[in-house]
Amino acid sequence: MKVNIYGKNITVTPALSEKIEKKLNHLEKYFMIDDSVVANVVVRVYPNKQKIEVTIPTKYAVLRTEVVHDDLYAAIDLAIDKLEDQIRRQKTRLTRKNKEKLAYAFIEEMDFEDSYEDNDELVRTKTVTADTMELDEAIMRMEMLGHSFFIYRDNETNEIAVVYKRHDGGYGLLETE
8 A cells, every 4th residue: 555645834744654554554454455455644733733634535435533622643543543434334344245235214305495595605516426336335324424325326326326314314315307
């Protein structure tokens, strides 16, 4: 795994770079990471706190975490702990995938309410590429990213679909016609 470390308001020292690379290489014991995987690490320093952001896009999922702490080295350790938890959760989901299918949880339809007001304004526009995948993989990626919804292209229908978390704890699926 290659590691790109960027510093914002800080000069990345060789000792800091070595510590981050050593900790990230420790993740290789959990799953196979080839040399084409690039881990992007952004270290930011604010007046009273330090922040580390780690993003590792693999072919199965995107591992991402952000940690804010008073001590930079403690923030690195906490970020690695969060990534290890994400990997463990993903492995658990993969083992459950073979035991039960999640498609039965997607029977209900979601009712939308018009809550748009004239004083609402568009704050951000983002373009996403809908990768082709199974429903189970889309749920896994949504959970790994920590998002409440995920847009993907269904591999059976080849149509755009959106999977989302429901307030009652289940999942919902929006399909296009």
